Amino acid sequence: MDIKNLDHSYIAQTYGRYDLAITDGEPSGFLGDGREYIDFGSGIAVNTFGASEAGWVEAVCAQAKKLSHTSNYFYTEPQSRLAETLCTRTGLKRVFFSNSGAEANECAIKAARKYSHDKYGDGRATILTLENSFHGRTITTLSATGQTVFHTDFMPFTPGFAHIRANDIAALEGALTADVCAVMMEPVQGEGGVLPLEAGYLAAVRKLCDERDILLILDEVQTGNGRTGTLYAFEQFGILPDILSTAKGLAGGLPLGATLFGEKVENTLGKSKHGSTFGGNPICCAAANYVLSRLDDAFLGEVKAKAAYFHEKLAAMPGVAAVSGMGLMIGITLKEGDAHDVALKCLEKGLIVLTAKDKVRLLPPLNIGYDDIDRGLAILAEVVA
Numbered sequence: 190m191d192i193k194n195l196d197h198s199y200i201a202q203t204y205g206r207y208d209l210a211i212t213d214g215e216p217s218g219f220l221g222d223g224r225e226y227i228d229f230g231s232g233i234a235v236n237t238f239g240a241s242e243a244g245w246v247e248a249v250c251a252q253a254k255k256l257s258h259t260s261n262y263f264y265t266e267p268q269s270r271l272a273e274t275l276c277t278r279t280g281l282k283r284v285f286f287s288n289s290g291a292e293a294n295e296c297a298i299k300a301a302r303k304y305s306h307d308k309y310g311d312g313r314a315t316i317l318t319l320e321n322s323f324h325g326r327t328i329t330t331l332s333a334t335g336q337t338v339f340h341t342d343f344m345p346f347t348p349g350f351a352h353i354r355a356n357d358i359a360a361l362e363g364a365l366t367a368d369v370c371a372v373m374m375e376p377v378q379g380e381g382g383v384l385p386l387e388a389g390y391l392a393a394v395r396k397l398c399d400e401r402d403i404l405l406i407l408d409e410v411q412t413g414n415g416r417t418g419t420l421y422a423f424e425q426f427g428i429l430p431d432i433l434s435t436a437k438g439l440a441g442g443l444p445l446g447a448t449l450f451g452e453k454v455e456n457t458l459g460k461s462k463h464g465s466t467f468g469g470n471p472i473c474c475a476a477a478n479y480v481l482s483r484l485d486d487a488f489l490g491e492v493k494a495k496a497a498y499f500h501e502k503l504a505a506m507p508g509v510a511a512v513s514g515m516g517l518m519i520g521i522t523l524k525e526g527d528a529h530d531v532a533l534k535c536l537e538k539g540l541i542v543l544t545a546k547d548k549v550r551l552l553p554p555l556n557i558g559y560d561d562i563d564r565g566l567a568i569l570a571e572v573v574a
């Protein structure tokens with residue numbers, strides 16, 4: 190069977206695929222086209238512990254043998270246990286489960302607008318997001334995304350969004366008009382170039398939102414679930430959002446999104462106000478319960494140590510101009526050359542890396558070993574030199 194020809198013949202060609210058909214996952218990465226690949230991408234921050242970690246496989250298989258799916262008209266233990274864990278570990282109050290980051294953000298947007306409408310009536314529905322942000326591929330989350338390159342082809346886009354400069358308090362204050370109900374931002378802009386927000390800026394945003402009863406939504410689809418060295422990145426900024434969205438690594442390789450609500454909005458979405466057929470699927474929730482059980486303080490400390498190791502080694506590479514990011518969410522600015530070309534050359538040598546705008550982006554599995562780190566960095570150093 191020629192996987193690539195079947196793809197070209199029958200799958201909508203919406204992805205700029207690399208010339209690699211992956212067939213198997215292993216602890217160090219993937220197998221495909223007859224060779225091994227070291228993984229510095231983890232399926233774009235999805236495979237929290239790699240492609241086929243034994244404990245994760247066991248948790249998924251055990252739940253699949255017990256109960257694969259039932260509708261959300263009924264209770265299931267994996268979903269309830271996962272909600273309890275997410276709330277107790279974040280300080281937020283309730284959870285809505287979906288299937289992806291875009292859906293989690295859609296839910297956050299709906300909840301913010303309904304909260305404001307319930308309390309203030311019509312005319313207070315605008316959500317501020319940041320220039321260079323990325324919030325998803327649906328029409329509404331594309332509208333929320335602060336990159337004009339995404340605002341083509343699919344008009345009309347959903348109204349009610351305005352985009353402001355990141356880390357600019359004056360720009361935020363000027364945009365906080367009477368029609369604003371929420372501010373939505375990523376603690377680290379991932380697709381926008383792996384750019385962390387400034388701690389002082391996020392603290393000021395939280396203060397301004399509190400003063401005006403404007404909700405603060407944090408999009409932690411990519412930064413969440415241990416990626417930055419804490420369970421969620423907001424913990425490193427000393428703030429608590431009103432709404433938090435997450436997905437990607439939550440279930441470690443299965444589709445699961447979650448929108449967490451703080452005290453103000455914990456009861457905003459009542460019966461029949463939102464729903465999802467597959468959201469909170471028992472198998473996906475069992476996988477997420479396993480992932481969160483592994484993400485204790487000791488493990489997260491190892492993530493921070495590995496991040497420091499990456500940063501030190503990368504900063505010393507002759508071809509690297511700068512390194513950005515938080516935890517194992519790393520952006521590399523090159524002294525010369527094109528990030529996409531670097532990704533292609535790394536793939537030829539057996540290393541999977543990603544890109545974000547003009548940067549090389551690294552999102553390795555959180556449990557990656559130092560031997561694999563060193564092997565991958567040796568390939569990357571050779572390419573960027």
